[in-house]
Amino acid sequence: MKCFECAAELKVVRENRRYKECGLPNVVLRNIEVRRCPRCGAEDVVIPRLEDLHRLLAAVLLRKPGRLASPEVRFLRKSLGWSAEGFAGHMGVARETVSRWENGHEQMSPVAERLLRLAVAHETPVQGYHVRELAAIAKGESAPLQVTARLAESRAGRQRGRPRPTAAAAAGSHSWELAQAV
Numbered sequence: 001m002k003c004f005e006c007a008a009e010l011k012v013v014r015e016n017r018r019y020k021e022c023g024l025p026n027v028v029l030r031n032i033e034v035r036r037c038p039r040c041g042a043e044d045v046v047i048p049r050l051e052d053l054h055r056l057l058a059a060v061l062l063r064k065p066g067r068l069a070s071p072e073v074r075f076l077r078k079s080l081g082w083s084a085e086g087f088a089g090h091m092g093v094a095r096e097t098v099s100r101w102e103n104g105h106e107q108m109s110p111v112a113e114r115l116l117r118l119a120v121a122h123e124t125p126v127q128g129y130h131v132r133e134l135a136a137i138a139k140g141e142s143a144p145l146q147v148t149a150r151l152a153e154s155r156a157g158r159q160r161g162r163p164r165p166t167a168a169a170a171a172g173s174h175s176w177e178l179a180q181a182v
């Protein structure tokens with residue numbers, strides 16, 4: 001594989017990477033493929049099954065015991081495919097209120113936060129998530145959650161006892177798992 005910038009041969013390594021691009025400050029992806037150019041330093045981070053990863057992150061945030069931090073509110077709103085305008089409409093608040101929730105100038109009310117979590121649970125069904133869990137949330141601090149995720153062989157693949165997939169097919173039978181959430 002050649003570098004797009006300088007055409008030198010890329011070096012492929014596996015590393016833990018902070019996934020800041022998702023908008024959440026503390027998400028670490030374990031052991032993912034990074035293609036780095038030894039000459040110019042350009043790098044390409046390979047994140048397979050992105051949708052699956054975002055579903056996992058949404059599911060983790062739904063169960064967060066404390067209040068949602070502002071980047072988490074934005075992440076969940078985007079995971080619903082809602083614009084800020086649409087979010088304001090669904091929640092029955094002004095567009096400026098959404099801005100304040102998402103830039104940290106105002107904390108969502110506990111009622112609004114439950115509504116957001118319910119919408120996410122409804123739109124991207126999360127296995128075993130029960131409305132009961134909402135009673136335990138929306139208390140305490142709103143520090144962003146620290147999440148570590150790893151790509152693991154999917155349960156379906158393991159159950160069928162298939163032989164280990166080739167690297168090319170691997171992404172298809174793997175799914176993102178939660179390694180740690182603090």
Ligand SMILES: [Zn+2]
Nearest residue numbers: 003006037040
């Ligand atoms: Zn290069």
